Amino acid sequence: MNLRRILIGNPLRSEEAQHQAIGKVVALAVFASDALSSTAYATQEILIVLAAAAAISGTAVLGTSIPIAIAITILLAILTISYRQTIFSYPGGGGAYIVAHDNFGDRAAQIAGASLLVNYILTVSVSISSGVEQVASAFPALYPHRVTIAVIAIAGMTLINLRGVKESGSIFAVPTYFFIAVTMFTLLRGLFQWLTGTLNIVEDVEVLHYPASEQMQYGWFLILYAFSSGCSAITGVEAVSNGIPAFKEPRTKNAAATMIVMSSLLGTMFLGITFLANAVHAQPSEVETIISQVARAVHGSSVFYYLQLGGTAVILIMAANTAYADFPRVAALMAKDGFVPRQLAFKGSRLVFSWGIMALAIAAIILIIIFNAKTTLLIPLYAIGVFMGFTLSQFGMVRRWLRVSKFGADDEIVLAHTTMRFDPQWRIKAIINAVGGTLTFIVMCVFTYTKFTHGAWITAIVIPILVVLFIRIKKHYVDVARALSLSKRVVHPSKLPLHTVVFVDDVHMGTTHMVDFAMSLGSPWTAVHFEDNPEKSKIIQSKWQERMGEWDHPLIMHPAPFRKVSDTAAEYVRELQMEEPDTIIHVIMGQIIMHSWPSQALHANTSIGIKMALQNMKGVVVTDVPYQIRQEDVENAPPNEPSDYQVTTSVH
């Protein structure tokens, strides 16, 4: 209990929720780190595709990366405007799940939800694995322990997030802002060198020999392929929209502003890195990243080069923190709608969705173990879900504008998460969303086609399975609600006949408490013992008679020829029910409670088994009379007095 408080802090009152909201500065660090981290590899992804094409056609096409990067930045701008519209339309959190839910219904919402959840899990697995890979390349001795280090890192990040988004945001803001600062410095210094003609060119790079294939012929598909690969730059853009409830009031305004700043930074950095990569003649290599080549050309081997590399490693890890901020929120929204276990909607002692945080951590750890913490194996699983989410969200918004276009000026529809009103600008807004949705859909198709055999097929199987599962969970909750419903009836509680039975396992201090309780109820009762060990049972019978005073309560001995007391007890209760059909059978049992778990495990805990067997029987009620044995009870027991009770049994 105290350990818990030290690790995750004192419990917070429900009223304190508002104080847990975060300002724009911290929010940028929390929600932008996933998006910004992609600048560490997006340019490289484009260049790899183009370099492979160059290897076949023999012509230098790396320069094409600049127009491609500009196109991607335009797509980023469209998505940003589009998500900004979503934020204002869905002030309670407007990710793909909500937008698809309100505009296309349950099925589409579950596809979006499954995509988002899978992505956030992958974000954690990939970013932690890549961070650990960076560390292991600096200290090769750690390489065989990658999985262990990754699991420890996830455990640490989980703990900090269980303390609350405000604390995790503050802790993790430092590395995020450090990365932004150092990258902007590199870009500005590089630009200055380029303008003054002093920018170096990298020459000693061991060029990557990319396995060229038929797909790689230079042509429209190649451009599309390079464009799609570069679109990894815009993953994470939706993070703010899922996290609106974490912001300080005015929430939507703050969220929208954060989103604009994030996209501007992202666009600037991505374009800047791509431009400089061309200017310094960077080429994709197996041993040196593009960002390292750019930094080396700009800074030489000065301290700034190492700061850029360190900042990049750190932002890759920080990307996981965005997933920690968003996964639990999306899961909680889905839990409120009944599509995932309801526990995911519970706020823990620190007002965060603790179950969601734990679920994310466990799923990410399982993925890391299965894929042995290898980033290259995990990345192909990624893209389908991201762009599936974008596409559903965009077309959901288009649907919204088409619906409100038919509204009169005073019409209003209140849905679960939004209020729909006519919007005079619906045409232009619908066009922006439609263009964004079409582009992201194309990117998704290209990704599915090019990465299918590399692992994307796994996602293509997992998402539909999750959707079916979510829909079955919802059906379960609806069915149970129906089965529990009183259907607005007025119920008249009634006094029913009771038959009270006390199960006597042995005769000791705990037994006297149990008998005291049975006496205190003031109704007749019978005591029964199940003879799983006839030898021992004889001792118990005689002890019952000797110890329990002169009274009229015999101990009924019931044979248990198969030794399993839980089955025998259930059989016994079933017989009682046959004799007295409309009676509640009230079973009273003792249980010895030890001061620690290991001690408890040393005892038979028969009462747990009996309770499990009885709880499935209608009309049976079980009372537990615990008898606590604490460390001090054990120490205070008269040491020299021989015990007339043996814990261990003779069975031979």
Place this chain on the structure above:
Amino acid sequence: MNLRRILIGNPLRSEEAQHQAIGKVVALAVFASDALSSTAYATQEILIVLAAAAAISGTAVLGTSIPIAIAITILLAILTISYRQTIFSYPGGGGAYIVAHDNFGDRAAQIAGASLLVNYILTVSVSISSGVEQVASAFPALYPHRVTIAVIAIAGMTLINLRGVKESGSIFAVPTYFFIAVTMFTLLRGLFQWLTGTLNIVEDVEVLHYPASEQMQYGWFLILYAFSSGCSAITGVEAVSNGIPAFKEPRTKNAAATMIVMSSLLGTMFLGITFLANAVHAQPSEVETIISQVARAVHGSSVFYYLQLGGTAVILIMAANTAYADFPRVAALMAKDGFVPRQLAFKGSRLVFSWGIMALAIAAIILIIIFNAKTTLLIPLYAIGVFMGFTLSQFGMVRRWLRVSKFGADDEIVLAHTTMRFDPQWRIKAIINAVGGTLTFIVMCVFTYTKFTHGAWITAIVIPILVVLFIRIKKHYVDVARALSLSKRVVHPSKLPLHTVVFVDDVHMGTTHMVDFAMSLGSPWTAVHFEDNPEKSKIIQSKWQERMGEWDHPLIMHPAPFRKVSDTAAEYVRELQMEEPDTIIHVIMGQIIMHSWPSQALHANTSIGIKMALQNMKGVVVTDVPYQIRQEDVENAPPNEPSDYQVTTSVH
């Protein structure tokens, strides 16, 4: 439940125990397979040591293996006579644990017990790993899946043993007798060929280049080293003595006879293989075992060669079955004495010590995973425990003879497992045991010295840790027995004041059952709801008033500002106790019971948390009123009627 019956069979009545006893034919298969399997490698162990010495000194010393094997066979004979004496002295099972217990007391007994338990676990790990290695060398594609195959093999063997020793014995008797038959045939044919001068010599063996060390100088230590290594032949000899209760009556006679037959077979086969190995000039090799070389020389490449190899692979796996027969018995003896968890003394539905069988399987699987199913890594852990057990058992018997030597003709001491009487032959019996004990002690020391850095150190650490743990467990049981003891007092059960509280989580069908029970008790009660979600609590309050008819029972609303209902409930009960110190607080709670585990997991199961919090409080008694929702309840619920109850909660 049905699956369980199919897998392990119908439950057996306690009276049927005698029918589960096994005859000598099956018993030989069960208890001899461990000992006989060692003939597959013991000769080789001697030759490896001698070959290494030969590589240094340049002289041919492999012939020394025959006198060494004769010496080992003499030790085997001494041990057999000695264990035969033990069987008659300890008819309830006379392994090292019991003998050490009755003659040296608890500490020595725990050392012996820990050694035996560790050995049986190692026997399973080693024999299954080596069996899987043999299979993998025939089908190399299986090599990377060694651990998985080993785990599956253990699971299968566990299942068969859970059916009972009679069934497992019958199933596993076939391969054991097959090995005996084929090996005796090989030996007889080889002997005949040798007598007629037609025995071939193996020449094309790729000889092992053993890493020679200083220890390997030819001399007295080398002889001792080779002798100790060859003593792996006699591991498993104690198996019968631990398993006496499994035999048909007359138990001791049958057990003693089985032991003699086993030792005769073992001695004959071990001597025979060693003799033939010399006759065919077999040499230790990394690619071919000695037994394969012998079989190849005798049978050529005929079908008998392959039968011998197959039989050898199978007996190595069967050795694990001996451990399954003995580990649970030794553990049950220790559990009866209170040194290991008492559950290990429970007989399951098939009259076997199910917990012991499961514990053995789990421990062996953990070892296999840790050591990656590699036999060479596991074997050095082995020998210390085996010879520790032999030594304690032998010297325990010496102590026994010395004690009874002072008895008069009519004196008698009844101990836990034996009755001591004067024995006129005590001198010769004591000498036999003393010689056996001294030899096994020397072997243990040599093993510890030569194998310490190869892994024997692990056993040297684990056994003392286990001993300390066992003694602490015993102390716990003694302390608890003392704390629970009524100290022969007569108790007068008394009627105490009761305060009944009904915890209302929500208002639905289950709630009405809970209220019905509270009414039926016939005493006053109060209903309380903990407001973990104020919004929802308002709905519950109004539902309580609407649905529960016109009566005088208000629903008390108690704030739960930190949302965790279990903590709030405990706090509430503590306040009640402060107000009414000598009252039993009777808490009535509802619990929704689903038809399956996955369904149950979809619900909050708050009552479990509350019960865990309350069971640590003295004077508090909790009644569970379960409300079962079965598949048919869900299906029969009126589908078109809207539910007035929501399972999922709104938390935002």
